[in-house]
Amino acid sequence: MRPPLKVLINGGGIAGNAVAFWLSRLGHHVTVVERFPSLRVTGLQLDLRGHGIDVIKQMGLEQAIRNKSAPEEGMQVVDSSGKRRAYFPVNKSGKGKQSLTTEFEIVRGDLCRVLYDAALESKVKPEYIFGTGPQSLVQKGEVVEVLFENGQTDEFDLVVGADGQWSRTRRLMHKSETNASSDSIHIIPDLYFAYYTMRRPMENGEQYAATSYMAPGKRGIMTRRHSPGDLQVMLSCRNSSAQMRNARRGSVTEEKAALADIFRNAGWISEDLVKGMMEADDFYCERPGVVKQESWSQGHITLVGDAAYCPTILTGMGTTAAMVGAYILAGEIARHATDNKDAGSLRVALTNYELKFRPYMDQIQDGVVEKATYQYTMPDSPLAISIMNWGLGLASYFNLNIAEIWGIKEVVKGWQLPEYEELPGIS
Structure with a gap:
């Protein structure tokens, strides 16, 4: 042996x-x-x-x-006024694909x-x-x-x-x-994601729901909660500004400054979220x-x-x-x-x-890099965002699972998870 x-x-x-x-x-x-x-x-x-x-x-x-x-109970899509336009609940049936x-x-x-x-x-x-x-x-x-x-x-x-x-x-x-x-x-050119948490207590009637908001200018915001007092924030953008391109990876000061400029006047609660970003000590900016x-x-x-x-x-x-x-x-x-x-x-x-x-x-x-130019462009105009929100609302009304449309390939066709009898059993 x-x-x-x-x-x-x-x-x-x-x-x-x-x-x-x-x-x-x-x-x-x-x-x-x-x-x-x-x-x-x-x-x-x-x-x-x-x-x-x-x-x-x-x-x-x-x-x-x-x-x-x-x-988290599901994900909602809101417009600039905070009105819910679509909602996709978690699949708790134990059957089928995840939402x-x-x-x-x-x-x-x-x-x-x-x-x-x-x-x-x-x-x-x-x-x-x-x-x-x-x-x-x-x-x-x-x-x-x-x-x-x-x-x-x-x-x-x-x-x-x-x-x-x-x-x-x-x-x-x-x-x-x-x-x-x-x-x-x-690297997917000019695409950025930033993550951080901030203190923001839940308001009366607020759910544990991920909230997605799209702003003109190829800007996106998602918030999530794992506790009643703290908010997780993800900012995303497709931006070719020199300030963002020249921000050194890992230079928190430069990355925060560039993103604060990009998300100025983005609507919804963006001003509060940008302020929270500037104060966050767990900020991380990713170039996918x-x-x-x-x-x-x-x-x-x-x-x-x-x-x-x-x-x-x-x-x-x-x-x-x-x-x-x-x-x-x-x-x-x-x-x-x-x-x-x-x-x-x-x-x-x-x-x-x-x-x-x-x-x-x-x-x-498959296709993540090759399709990046058109698949991850993000809507640019208020009209494009309205059309997107309308489509998501329709999908929500008919209870469609849009995870795969968003690029989540949960099931890989023709592939099975190997079984290993040699691995130790778990008691």
């Missing part, structure tokens, strides 16, 4: 904690490094769909996630904490090291030598990059590939991009989640993809590299991980 693998996971978010959960339960020695100084439990609301729900059930975490679920709001809505930090706590319940507990990350990765035969930012070095049988869309692991992996491109992100690569692995380095195959917020499937990808990666390791003495068995596992999951991700990502 092969001794347990020594595994390094770079990234302590959802994908990283999901991999740590499975590999620790298989008895492998897992170290998770996270550049943030503590477990990063910030972020707005997200959801699980389709096979992502199947995976959390197999992890035995369905009830833990339901206990932390956001109380725009799913049964498994949860704040990112809560999901991250559930996965982290569950990973630490393993008999072979993963080790978490915060405040550092890999500075270099060097393949040496059947191990990867890692130099960390804190100056320490170590060797691992497997390195897993779970460090997001702008993955440092991916860049370090590419450095050891012949003729590899410097990166694999396909699809991550596509010829291979997700190189030697004994592999990638999972957004680091490998970010599908963007436009698909609504990023969290589900991370959970399903972590499950298949762990399943293939359990099948090929846990008990097998063959030194090449780990590479077989990584190859099969990609062979089995790439068809799923190909469908999820």
Whole structure:
């Protein structure tokens, strides 16, 4: 029997904690490094769909996630006066596809904490090291030598990059590939999303409903609630201004200033929301991009989640993809590299991980970049917004599920979630 693998996971978010959960339960020695100084439990609301729900059930975490679920009842569309023009309730029937709001809505930090706590319940507990990350990765035969930012070095049988869309692991992996491109992100031009929370107590009669508002000038606002006192805000825009283009990624001051200028006089409650943005300490601005690569692995380095195959917020499937990808990666390791003495068995596992999951991700990502020019233009004029709201109102009246129209591919045709008897049972 092969001794347990020594595994390094770079990234302590959802994908990283999901991999740590499975590999620790298989008895492998897992170290998770996270550049943030503590477990990063910030972020707005997200959801699980389709096979992502199947995976959390197999992890035995369905009830833990339901206990932390956001109380969102559905999504409404409003006009500039705040009048509801359409409403799409959550599908609580337990049958069919999820609506725009799913049964498994949860704040990112809560999901991250559930996965982290569950990973630490393993008999072979993963080790978490915060405040550092890999500075270099060097393949040496059947191990990867890692130099960390804190100056320490170590060797691992497997390195897993779970460090997001702008993955440092991916860049370090590419450095050891012949003729590899410097990166694999396909940014959608002039499209921006900003996220933050602000203090805004619920008003009398206000529901726990996501609220979507479109403003002229290709501007959108969505608000959501996970508590009676705090409001989650997402601003989106299609904007080619020099100020927005020149705002440095991660420069909160520059990004806030550019967005405040863009959303000036946007209508509805935009002025209050912009003021809240300027005061927010959890602000994050995203430039959506699809991550596509010829291979997700190189030697004994592999990638999972957004680091490998970010599908963007436009698909609504990023969290589900991370959970399903972590499950298949762990399943293939359990099948090929846990008990097998063959030194090449780990590479077989990584190859099969990609062979089995790439068809799923190909469908999820299909057309996101190619159709961006016309599919994500956003309405520009009051007339276009009125027509859109009228159409959504009609869909709401006939109780149509418009999630797929909005680009959410919950069901991937011709693909089934693999079953792994080798993964440990959940009691």
